[in-house]
Amino acid sequence: MRVLLVCFLMLNLSSCKSEEPEKRRNFSKVEIETLLQDSLLNVRALEIDGDGIVFATSNGEVGVRSFMLPSVINGIDSIILDEIAIKTIQLKHDSLIPNFRSLAITNKAGFLISISSPSLLYKVDKDSINLVYKETHEKAFYDSMDFWNDQEGIAIGDPTDNCMSIIITRDGGDTWTKLSCDDLPKAREGEAAFAASDTNISIVGDHTWVATGGKASRILYSPDKGKTWEVFDTPIIQGKETTGMYSVDFYDETNGFAIGGDYTKPNDTLNNKIRSIDGGKTWQVVANGKGPGYRSCVQYIPNSNAKKLVAIGFKGIDYSNDAGDTWKHLSDEGFYTIRFLNDSVAYAAGKGSISKLTFRE
Template identity: 65%
Template sequence: MKKTVFFFLSLLLIIGFGSCGIGINKYKPVENPVQKRFSTVDIEALIQDSTLNVRALEVVDSIGFAYLTSNGELGAYYNKELNFPKELLEAFPVAITYDTITPNFRALAVTAEKGYGISIGSPALLFSLDVDVDKNKVVYQENHPKAFYDSMDFWNDQEGIAIGDPTDNCMSVIITRDGGNTWNKLSCDDLPQAKEGEAAFAASDTNISIVGENTWVATGGKASRILYSPDKGYTWQVFETPIIQGLETTGMYSIDFYDELNGFAIGGDYTKADANIKNKIRTTDGGKTWTVVSDGAGPGYRSCVQYVPNSQAKQLVAIGFKGIDYSSDAGNSWTHLSDEGFYTLRFLNDSVAYAAGNGRISKLTFK
């Protein structure tokens, strides 16, 4: 989706940059794409801090990236070539609190003008974010003892979605239609009924994948299925998957769609991280049916998978605390590139990505 640099402008409290895209539009057709194939990855640590724990990360085009931490901090990194004033660079990280609560953030989403983050646990707190501490405000709060939100994203600058574990007999889904100012929770009458033990994982903020008006939500746990909406969350249906499931720690942890038909999901069981049976699945019909790929081979548990931009749905990178893996054939086979562990990944372009995890955020250059 198209976003502008206005989010960073609001964080920086400056005006006058104009606009550009956030991230890269991997869905836009590229004429005569060059199919790069990777065999190595260079890892450059950009931010290092032993207290840092990041699962929520968003790239802002060539400007840099924004992130949220498990100890309630809003951070940002800027391309040093842009020569931002020192006082702006030193403004981050910003500590966010609510009453006596320090939010544990696992999800971040940005629009053209604002950033939004939601915390796990109860009370669930969805913040409208700003570098000015006094302007950070809670725009949605849920006090149910079972409240636990895992991921969020936006279809456009006005309409967004966050998903979480069931508090009743369906997954929790909240939606905004006014640019994030107000959020409303969908009734279970409008959603597929959850199975016993079905929930989601707040592992990498990649439980939701959006292409146009199409939305796919990956659930996990004792049941691991796809919730699908063709119309930006107005109507929903559910698709079964063959991924490993049956325990609270099994199922899909991450999903990504390259276009309206081609998608990939990865997960497994983080308590048995080397196990690679039935933990990677692929669809070519928009999520209606899924096939297990690379069964018993390739990576075990991984918390995040992303398509390489401009790769025609052929190239994937999977990442987790056990390392970084790459596929050039839509997930049929994999190359292990590094043992260095991360939680989540976002591509800047078709050879550079940012990865975040425990203690650091790094730049990954694939070659």
């Protein structure tokens, strides 16, 4: 996060995201380098930007790990690991320590939202840390957050009424407004979402897809940055509180993939991986009875023409080079969430650790 990195480490950062022609490589292994290890660490929200990674923890902490050598950092009280600087701060609301599961970044600020009531949304910029939204409701539970641009962003959560909770900002995150259920698809009984990896939302341009889960697991879709919404059914396993989509990712406006299952039955491989080739309107079960069981996060590999995917969860890391039709299990090491730096390097976080993953042929 540019602003969080500036705030913590006084570094000027630039975006690293770019699109290049697909490199035709087939990965057969992954090298895992542990960057931060702590038995108390629990990270489900992770982002990469420029010269660092930003993470948020279940213990109210927001942290930055710089890729730069500490010699360029002056006067910062940082932990030094392998000649790399790590800086964390803990946020509190009165005596409450928030449990952060969602993190979003723009070019101007960073944002964190906690689960449970009261749900607390913080804006962090180079000058201050401000609580910009608070929701006190016994059913309040926010699962994921993302931004369309520097001014407009969205967070989604479980229903407090008869629709999914959706809050939107149009002023750079200074104020947030909760959408009325009159303007959203009605939730089905037992439909909610999972705060498992901060990947319930996928954004491509103005297009937005939200994955729900539980007794009903559907896709909420907006073509216009949250102004209008429709809903599409999916064939993923559903019907119990622990079933459904846990993660969704769209490569472009057409190609999308979602994964999940039932975390209480992590080895089950039936109906837990689905793919769309029409912008989320219809979905097809793939690799049924094969490939990974329950996984909490799936991401397209950059520059892969919507062919290469990595799925991650507490049961390990899996890779597909054919849009999810077949999968190769690369590691038993467990994580909750993953973000790609480029087409062969990613960063993953979970219970007890944050690691760098390098995918090799």
